[in-house]
Amino acid sequence: MAKIKQPNTKRTPATRGGAPSQFSHSRIVVHRKVASESLRQLLRAPGTSGLVVVVIAVAMMLPALLLLLTSNLQANMGSVEKAAQITAYFYLAVPDDKALEVSERLQSMAEVADVDYVSASDALTEFSQASGLGATLQSLAQNPLPSALIITPARSSPDTANTIEQSLATFEEVEFVQLDYLWLQRLEALLSLVNQLGGLLLVLVAIGLIVIIGNAIRVGVESKREEIRIIKQFGGADSFIARPFLYTGLYLGAAGGLLACILLLLVLSSLGPAVAEVASLYDSDFQLIGLSVLENLLLITAAAGLGWVSAFTSVLRKIATISA
């Protein structure tokens, strides 16, 4: 038999609140051991943990998809907005030189990117060709179409459009200004609303996930009630007992986040051709763009964090209720 040694009388982790420096390395080793043991426990019950992971993934994917679609649309709004232009129509009596003068003055404005002058005769020619009413139009005594300016704003904002509109109102030669911004403003407001709904949904999903993961882990704690009681009798602190459950929450969240990324990729790839077809009908090269590597990592990290938080909030309270 081995020789009996003196009891621990110096300050060791067994007798004091924290671990001395020589134990800091071992604490990392212990964490590594607990982390791998928690992972093994999860893999031993793939059915139960798999179900929780799928629930997390679907719950995470829905708001993420909504936010991704609106961000895709918003990203493409820029090109649509650039195409939106302001058209200023002159009075019929305004001669070309006067109209060109207005055009030059507008061109000097910071808010204006480009100004195209369409003379009355050019407008008539274009209309004749496009309408097929060339002979009828030629029979008219005078050109009924006014000359016009097609103005492209430097920035695609309603404010810029309003500034340009106000400037045009100061020219007495201009009879009528047509703005193409109203529908864009409506679309922008709609996208902003959908974006806010996505954010709200994300918050609700986060709360739901905290409940789901917390409940799954609470069941795990309950099934280990006797073990927890014994560990407490030997001086296991609540934080020590909670450790494997916190890792479980972290793993469940991370796995759910990873699966959500994969599901997003699958959904976007399946929607891609249909979206491209619809876009082509509107002469657009609009394409759905998925999450970047960084955004994927962010989603997984957020899900893992959520898993940890839900485990933390549920487990410590539950463990505290189990007496040694």
Added chain:
Amino acid sequence: MIKFDNVSMRYPQGLDALTNVSFEINKGEMVFLTGHSGAGKSTLLRLILALEQCSGGEVIVNGANLGRLPRSRIPFHRRQIGAVFQDHQLLFDRSVGANVALPLEIAEFPPTEVQRRVRAALDKVGLLNKERMLPARLSGGEQQRVGIARAVVNRPRIILADEPTGNLDPELSAEVMSVFEQFSHVGVSLLIASHDKSLLENFQHRTLALDHGRLISDG
């Protein structure tokens, strides 16, 4: 090391488990605690482990008044005590080695140190060859010895044992008691609850006798 000053313990149901119990156990002292079933032996041991709180008097262990010990300090208090329970309290989904390692893992000892100490403790109780087995495959006596190995592995200052030889044959009982005596020789205080009269007669140590929660003799 252990001081009971006029300690009383009344359970919420109104049962008086201990009444005005006073005694002191010094460093390196080995003391038997005896009495019939329900005399209050287990309650007394549970008070020392801070598993219960006394309803009157003071329990002082290693200089700390347990009644005033903050909840957060209780785990650290328990780590200074090696406990052997009557019903073994083993984790049946963990190997014998893992059960013995439990107090060391709680105290975050380095894995190499854990392994070394676990083997030494199992060697002391003659179970070194059963380190990897599950407790369910051991006999009652062997399970008792696993519990003893787990109690001593952390080299505690105090060892509390509730009927530690209850499931052991006389020869093994003598061996376990010899291990306990060796611990007392190196300064560990031991309180052994037992109603095994032959054990008390064979090992002449101070004996505290309880009857219906009252200390009726100390000597």
